[in-house]
Amino acid sequence: MAQQVQGVIARAKGEPVRIETITVPDPGPGEAVVKVQACGVCHTDLHYREGSINDDFPFLLGHEAAGVVESVGEGVTEVAPGDFVILNWRAVCGQCRACLRGRPQYCFDTHNARQKMTLADGTELSPALGIGAFAEKTLVAAGQCTKVDPDASPAAAGLLGCGVMAGIGAALNTGNVGRGDSVAVIGCGGVGNAAVMGARLAGAAKIIAVDIDDKKLETAKVLGATHTVNSRSSDPVEAVRELTGGYGADVVIEAVGRPETYEQAFYARDLAGTVVLVGVPTPDMRIELPLLDVFGRGGALKSSWYGDCLPSRDFPMLIDLHRQGRLDLDAFVTETIALEDVEKAFERMRHGDVLRSVVMF
Numbered sequence: 001m002a003q004q005v006q007g008v009i010a011r012a013k014g015e016p017v018r019i020e021t022i023t024v025p026d027p028g029p030g031e032a033v034v035k036v037q038a039c040g041v042c043h044t045d046l047h048y049r050e051g052s053i054n055d056d057f058p059f060l061l062g063h064e065a066a067g068v069v070e071s072v073g074e075g076v077t078e079v080a081p082g083d084f085v086i087l088n089w090r091a092v093c094g095q096c097r098a099c100l101r102g103r104p105q106y107c108f109d110t111h112n113a114r115q116k117m118t119l120a121d122g123t124e125l126s127p128a129l130g131i132g133a134f135a136e137k138t139l140v141a142a143g144q145c146t147k148v149d150p151d152a153s154p155a156a157a158g159l160l161g162c163g164v165m166a167g168i169g170a171a172l173n174t175g176n177v178g179r180g181d182s183v184a185v186i187g188c189g190g191v192g193n194a195a196v197m198g199a200r201l202a203g204a205a206k207i208i209a210v211d212i213d214d215k216k217l218e219t220a221k222v223l224g225a226t227h228t229v230n231s232r233s234s235d236p237v238e239a240v241r242e243l244t245g246g247y248g249a250d251v252v253i254e255a256v257g258r259p260e261t262y263e264q265a266f267y268a269r270d271l272a273g274t275v276v277l278v279g280v281p282t283p284d285m286r287i288e289l290p291l292l293d294v295f296g297r298g299g300a301l302k303s304s305w306y307g308d309c310l311p312s313r314d315f316p317m318l319i320d321l322h323r324q325g326r327l328d329l330d331a332f333v334t335e336t337i338a339l340e341d342v343e344k345a346f347e348r349m350r351h352g353d354v355l356r357s358v359v360m361f
């Protein structure tokens with residue numbers, strides 16, 4: 001039996017979101033219905049609401065979520081009713097060239113649920129990032145559910161579904177930060193501060209946090225930064241060089257997504273160092289670099305897509321570390337809110353007041 005639940009809907013470009021009744025169909029083959037327990041408010045939700053991702057309104061927002069599988073469709077073996085799961089953006093095929101080469105984040109054949117959730121009048125909804133978890137229940141592909149230790153707090157677990165995973169993964173998976181490395185993180189919002197935590201987890205000796213906001217730098221210190229640089233008051237490239245004996249950092253992680261910070265990241269690394277780009281630029285942005293600098297600096301320039309994560313490998317591992325007190329996911333939960341307060345949370349996000357607001361059900 002299809003079910004009716006409440007969900008946060010963005011109807012049109014720039015309009016405030018509102019709560020509406022939605023219909024969640026029974027799971028079909030390869031699908032699962034998940035009872036959502038917690039869902040973080042991410043910038044991408046706001047981007048959907050503002051129409052800057054695509055025009056497929058109406059959207060059912062929310063995508064950083066954890067919950068319990070309620071029912072599964074035919075042929076589902078990945079998860080069973082009662083499993084505590086973290087949702088990921090899309091199920092990967094496991095068989096294409098990208099999957100076989102160990103880069104599943106570039107899978108050629110990802111999928112989400114085939115059926116659509118709908119509004120009361122039958123209008124089909126576009127779930128944010130193929131999830132749509134600002135709702136009491138949501139329909140996803142079973143492969144989007146990763147089972148983790150049920151003792152983990154849902155608020156902390158849900159965060160691994162997006163921004164925090166992107167940051168930790170930028171350090172661990174894309175940057176391959178190693179024991180004793182020096183790491184600079186440019187931009188210490190939710191993603192950058194998660195990268196700081198990832199660098200600490202990997203055993204980095206120096207973790208230099210760079211931001212224009214002292215509040216964010218304070219948090220970075222709590223999460224493991226050994227040095228902080230406010231790039232409003234000092235040149236971050238010079239500062240990183242000074243702090244690394246004149247060389248630059250072994251790994252520089254850019255978590256802003258702007259031309260000036262991309263350029264800073266490029267020059268703040270050691271000649272053999274790695275630049276990890278996790279901040280997402282807009283289509284109009286450009287940088288210009290002397291080719292001799294591109295040639296003369298070895299190392300690597302890598303973009304990090306969803307923290308190069310493999311959910312089935314990374315989610316349970318990070319939840320275990322969290323449960324052991326070695327990964328402070330709770331530090332990212334600035335506030336827990338009700339479903340009705342998502343619009344207010346967007347406002348706070350615009351002011352840079354929060355790392356994460358998390359809707360609890």
Ligand code: APR
Pocket residue numbers: 043163166186187188189190191192210211212213216231255256257258260261278279280281352355
């Ligand atoms: N130099 C350094 N830090 C900056 C600068 C700058 N020029 N401009 C902004 N910042 C800082 C902000 O002060 C803030 O702390 O960058 C941080 C951005 O953080 P959030 O707005 O919380 O964004 P977040 O969710 O962390 O995402 C950052 O990563 O995955 C991408 O799409 C995401 O592009 C976005 C980026």
Ligand code: ZN
Pocket residue numbers: 092093094095096097098099100104106107108109110
């Ligand atoms: Zn694939």
Ligand code: ZN
Pocket residue numbers: 042043044045063064162163
């Ligand atoms: Zn997100």
